[in-house]
Amino acid sequence: MGDLVVSMKVDNLDLYKKLYPKALEKGLEAIGMQAEGYAKAKCPVDTGLLRNSITYAVSGKAISLSYKANMNKGYNDTEDKAKGGSVSGVMGTSDNPAVYIGTNVEYAPYVEMGTVNHPKPSPFIKPAAANHAREYKAILEEALKNG
Numbered sequence: 001m002g003d004l005v006v007s008m009k010v011d012n013l014d015l016y017k018k019l020y021p022k023a024l025e026k027g028l029e030a031i032g033m034q035a036e037g038y039a040k041a042k043c044p045v046d047t048g049l050l051r052n053s054i055t056y057a058v059s060g061k062a063i064s065l066s067y068k069a070n071m072n073k074g075y076n077d078t079e080d081k082a083k084g085g086s087v088s089g090v091m092g093t094s095d096n097p098a099v100y101i102g103t104n105v106e107y108a109p110y111v112e113m114g115t116v117n118h119p120k121p122s123p124f125i126k127p128a129a130a131n132h133a134r135e136y137k138a139i140l141e142e143a144l145k146n147g
Contacts, residue, residue, distance in 0.1 A: 019147055024097055025058060027143030031136045032056030032099040039101060039128035044111060053103040054125075055087055060094025063087060101129060 036056045043051040047069035057063040068084035091100045102108075102125060114121035 020144070021094075023144050023147045024140075025061075026147070027140040028058045028097060028099040030139045030143060032058060032101065034135070034139065035099070035101045035128045035132070038132060039124050042122075042124040042127055044122045044124070049084070050103060050105050050108060050111060053085060053087065053105045053108075054101070055103070056099055056101045057089075057091040059092030059096055059098040059100070060090065062090050101125060 033056065036054055039054045040051050043054060045051050049067070049069035052067035052069070053065075055063065055065045064086070065088070066084065066086040085104065087104050092098055108125075110118070112121060112123050112125055
């Protein structure tokens with residue numbers, strides 16, 4: 001008896017081109033949410049302004065976020081601009097897939113890296129990005145496998 005060999009050639013390139021960008025975006029969104037959570041957990045808190053301003057953006061997608069500081073810190077309503085802010089815009093391009101995490105609070109780099117007057121830094125952004133690379137890789141792989 002001879003063995004029956006069946007050979008089929010299936011071209012899934014069009015399906016791949018359609019599904020890959022959506023799966024990639026889904027993975028980047030999941031990584032961004034996770035990294036934002038890690039950064040917020042490590043961020044030192046006084047009024048909450050810095051922690052509340054931390055966000056992420058997937059390249060080529062619009063973001064919009066408003067945030068406020070803790071109103072119970074003795075501030076009054078005439079100082080409202082000092083207690084909150086917003087982030088909006090588009091980071092990068094969809095041609096260069098990436099996820100960005102950060103804050104637009106002007107004193108964030110001083111907290112992250114320290115200063116001459118405050119030499120003990122309190123990093124929160126860099127550890128959120130760098131210390132979880134294996135987890136982020138797994139999240140992306142899962143999103144690409146399962147769409």
